[in-house]
Amino acid sequence: MSHPTSRTSPETARRLFPLVGTLHEVAYSQHMHDEFVPLGARNYWDSYFAGRAAPLGQAPAEVVHAAFYNFGPGEVARHIPYVWTLMTPEVALAARERGCVAAMRAGLGDLADSPGVVRAGELAERAAYSAPTDGRVLYAGLRSLTPPEEPVARLWHAVTLLREHRGDGHNVALVAEGIGGLEAHMLLAIDFGMEPEKFGRIHHLPAPLLAEVLGGLQERGLVTASKEFTGAGRATKDRIEALTDALAAPAYDVLSEAEVEELILLLEPLAAAVTAADL
Template sequence: MPHPQAKVHRMSELIEPIGAVTFSEIPNEGFLALGMRNYWDGYFAGRAAPLGLAPAEVVHAVFYNFADGEVARHIPWVWGKTTPQEAIAVRERGSTAALRQRIGPLADTPDLRRVTDLAYRAAVSAPTEGRPLYAGLRALAVPAEPVARLWHTATLLREHRGDGHNAALLAHGIGGTEAHVLMALSLGMRAEEFGRVHHLPEAQLAAVVDGLRARGLVTADGGFTDVGRTTRERIEALTDELAASAYDVLSADELDELIAGLEPIAAAVRAAGD
């Protein structure tokens, strides 16, 4: 029997903060030490590294939701400063240190090992077809150290879901920059206030919003229409549906145990991040 979609979605909420420590200050410092010019150099080097020396066009396609030209500002420049193999190692070290710092005493408990074992079973059980970033991560060596292994496992599940989310966006005709604009609106922000796109030319952002408005997804004052809200809900539901295959290997009791075990870890990460 498939797991309830509510539990699959709950897993995404718990995995997200654990995997996202990658984008915090400690990993960023590691990349700056390699000669990266700024945060985004490190972001693209670390996240794209499992794809090898893929050109900017390929990274752009896999990442999906960056504006045209954004990836090319960093790829392949970063590969003149480091290699994908070194970037993978730097990312793992920095992310592990950040996670350990945020979860404190939880890092050394037997519960963490048990939770990681359950999550890892799920993380390596899903099909890789149509999921390039997840497949790239699956090809990497799995860290043995418990906190590093938890971060790696969370990243696998996070990118598996992310690849599926891109497919859901594509199926609903939502382009990359449109996805970021819609995310901003869902957070109650104007597009020009959202970190991923705020630096884009005002006319470019306005054209994206105008296109969403012309399709009936956005109101004149920049909110969601009923159609826009329904479309977003359908995308999220399809994303959960596509993510569910990772958890089929777990029994209902095991998934409940995994959720219960991740909750204090995710809460600690969020609290430390705040």
């Protein structure tokens, strides 16, 4: 398989992924949801869809479902467009930023006001605004926003751009392999050694639907009757991850090799602090 040409190696993109992802994921904390409750959010998922979909404007559920890729039938439509009767996308973006900055500060503690946060934000932002937008709808929507200037907000916004850029590329890799969103969750669960139907993101879906999805993977020869990878399934999962890494790598080409290593060194203690805080 040919991969996009990039000066940054896929292996380097893989090293950055958990660091960027950990900092971005404060977006799914209670701090974020707390900002949406006064706006009328009925539950966490109202907050999630309003905040994450807001860069797309008042897009219909079908568009958000396509962009997010990995939700079950009707899940998006339970929240979109309802949340836009409560708030505008602009209000949702502001609420999400407030919640994420509060969560990031809670996780980082004293590190929040350190020079490392400022420098990491500078490097991450350069990478985040240099990546290609082709085929990356959610990333392009985020990139159209004015970046915040406050250092913690700036860092969170930059890592979120990098995370969604990678996520959009991951969806491309899944589509190229003919793997649907629910199938992707099952393959990830199997990779983790878990029962696919019990995986956290899909366990609540109707049992007949989950059985149909699993059965489709088994019929294609990707998963065994005992719910493990076949050789073909393992190879498919590996190709998806390799292409995802390769598609994510060009974002970091704007940085020198030394700057990429500096960014990794700066992000490591920040990600460790947020992980330890268990937000």
